[in-house]
Amino acid sequence: MQQDQRKKSLKEMDFFTEYGYANRYKILEVIGKGSNGVVCAAIGTRTGEKVAIKKITDIFEHISNAIRILREVKLLRLLRHPDIVEIKRIMLPSSRRDFKDIYVVFELMESDLHQVIKANDDLTQDHHRFFLYQMLRALKYMHTGGCFYFVKCRFASYHLTEQPFIDYSLLVSCTHIS
Template identity: 65%
Template sequence: MEFFTEYGEASQYQIEEIIGRGSFGVVAAAVDTQTGERVAIKKIHDMFEHASDGTRILWEIKLLRLLRHPNIVEIKHILLPPARREFRDIYVVFELMESDLQKVMQVNENLTAGHHRYFLYQLLHALKYIHAANVFHRDLKPSNILVNSNCKLKICDFGLARASRDDPPLAIFWTDYVATRWYRAPELCGSFFFKYTPAIDIWSIGCIFAEVLTRKPLFPGTNVKHQLDLITDVLGTPSHETLSQIRNEKARRYLTGMKRKHPIPFPSMFCNADPQAVRLLERLLAFDPKDRPTAEERL
């Protein structure tokens, strides 16, 4: 009852345990007493206290009610508040998944090439669908990828996702505060361009796949400059053509003034991985976004 406060529909759900906490609130595992189905209930408390928090949950609800795909988490129900004046917290009921990819990588040392391939296939399958709807997720990371013991995978947390439009007001990128830094495309680290493409999500998938192969983050930057340093340490200094496209003068000057670096061959970094996986990873992690393949091409 403490979890649900004043919400009348709470009687339909029996809380089992708290399975997640974050700045937004908490997630609890529960049982739907009417159907017997186990669900996850995300409680966002005081959602109107900060406009940015309210906007995030609104975007997530609007998008997930429209996006229906086997590899995207599904909203089962949204609990209605007892009255408009008492509408402070919101409860969103999702299908319950057993774990997330970050935890799976931490505890499983025996993932095979078959596991790697199946995880990547499902991620690309979901991305093809998301990008076909002109939506960018913008916050792909292992903790936002839910996994069951049968290796079924679903992308969650669409709070930073946005729909792309062709009209000028929305062609300018919404914000550069996107994604956990380690999985952030280089063009987002320096606010490089006026308009971004689905390639930002492809880069994130590349970082996640590299982590699946090695069980450690590929680019664990401590700040934006360090992030760019780590990326260029592996990929080498960007070409003059790529640098000339960067609209952020500070970022362009930093990369141009950087000591010339040569790329590290991926086979030497991922010597225990399937050669086909390594070749695919090289494409996903191209510095220039136009050199990254689409999800459909990689499928």
């Protein structure tokens, strides 16, 4: 039991490199990896809330990446819609000197649309229509607010019959959001 705790704390230490917020979250598992970093499922130690924490590494390695990440975070913080994933918190380092990684805390989705499609051979046209309806509803909200065009998007879903949320990355422009 003690060895399991030690392994978990080492995993958390590897994930949280220089942040004091590490004690607020217990890392459960890695749920995704990409070119920008890693996403872990975690649970709030004070609240018990399940979240996804996206660690974006070496954000200042290329200025274009830093600008893109700043734009993405700023825009996603403004977007409040049932079909768009919500940012809960952004964790910054205590010192500017240590600022090389950023941690963005999102609501945790049980799976993404790719996994849902892959795992379910029996999705009906009604399922497809429902997913498309929710995507278009989120896009309409974004366009109404002046957010235009994205390079890629990821779809996440709690369950086939519940609201999926859309995590839009690389938003280009946003003039106003109501």
